[in-house]
Amino acid sequence: MQPGVCSSPRCPSASDSFPLSHLDPAECGSETSVDQQKQERAEFSTMSSVVSFYFSYLLCLCLGFVCVACVCYWNSQWRGGFAWDGSTLQFNWHPVLMVSGLVVLYGYGAVLYRVPLTWGQNKLPWKLLHAGVMLLCLVLSVLGLCAVFNFHNAKHTPNLYSLHSWIGICTTALFAMQWAVGVAGFLLPCSPMALRKLLKPVHVWMGASILSLSIVACISGINEKLFFVLRGNTTQAYASLPSEALFGNSLGVLLVVFGLVVLMILSNQKWQRPESRPEDMTYRPLLQEDN
């Protein structure tokens, strides 16, 4: 038997149920018991890696869902609910849309390529899904900005004066640029492979930075909102930590934990999608794809 060529049923191929098996190329072609032990250890390590990925991914999904549920509950329970009429009820859409779009859905979209189940398949549909999810995030974020701009304009309050607003608007602008450059660089047929290779690490790094900036904007925004609305009588003052303050602070902590889990998934080298096959780097219309 040639070294590196595997005929054993133990040896998984790239499209097998353990997609992380590419990480240890030494696991095939062994015939001695030492090599079999090595192979078993490699399979165990692969399996552990997949299990720990799915545990982190499930945690990410649950945390994101809880964050969206909490921000909706906060604004329904304590802030009077939602409307689109220039009142404070319109403002309430701002935190909901920014948390849902610029943090949670963005985080889900960012870790999409890390899901091992997608690795055996052609990359293009996943690229389109990634771009689609990110476009939805961008639309939600812009709607969230419209909510606060309309509210300010109706009250004749200046826009974009606080540090929170400066960070928030820069983050959304960076995100819009990132999306446009991403589509132009990775989806347009005229984009050369050399440019894609150059762009990829920048795109990944910029994506993680935008998520971090979103978290910065959210935390400063929640902190600012709680100081705004909880400055009445002593029992409701922020410093006396009424239930709304505890809930808002906990939402902030949850958002930070969600962001850290997403960044941990993104930064783990073992969980990165294997390098694309050359045919994935060139553009083919969706209908011509294998999958």
Added chain:
Amino acid sequence: MQPGVCSSPRCPSASDSFPLSHLDPAECGSETSVDQQKQERAEFSTMSSVVSFYFSYLLCLCLGFVCVACVCYWNSQWRGGFAWDGSTLQFNWHPVLMVSGLVVLYGYGAVLYRVPLTWGQNKLPWKLLHAGVMLLCLVLSVLGLCAVFNFHNAKHTPNLYSLHSWIGICTTALFAMQWAVGVAGFLLPCSPMALRKLLKPVHVWMGASILSLSIVACISGINEKLFFVLRGNTTQAYASLPSEALFGNSLGVLLVVFGLVVLMILSNQKWQRPESRPEDMTYRPLLQEDN
């Protein structure tokens, strides 16, 4: 000549002036012109990598210095200066010490291992310097917390109620844990090499996360402070963007840019210190070190 053994003056060794040369092991042992061209390209790539590192490092140093200067200037120029008497002048130490310790000096300490000039030398003195700088950061941060606790206690204001304070105290606690685990794991002689290998990626990731959390705490803190102090008459209200507001917001943006530059340096694989030699992983007292 054996492949991989280099006798050419073009071929740099690990301790040469281009310490990033370890990145391309194929650059030695070539005798044909094609190999020479490859070698020249590798040297050019190495040189570019070193130059771009030092450009980023200089940017990081300058941005950090400007951040510290700005936070000092803000509190001297607009907030009345400094004292340690329970008054608002004592509070003014809080932003100065947190920005200096938990962000700027922390950032400098985090990128210490990335400086190529240190790679040809024994790692232990740099480990001790890293631990020492981080201890200084921790002391400054704790002093910064003392400043705000004393101020609150003197005014009978509750401590730790805002989201800013929750994030800030968690960040400092995580940093203290990270420092203790770092010293126990990487400096104590009884720490086994297997544990060090396991700990290293967690330590690096946690270090980057703590810096991100520090930035989150700083931005929410500056935002909160500006809302607190600029709510007087209309010309000095935050919404009318007086000079203090513009200055404070700009400080916030600078801190974010500093954080992103540090995280970019930390995340760039090309700029990572080469793997330690086995003798660096075991403990030897400083006086016995080569350097």
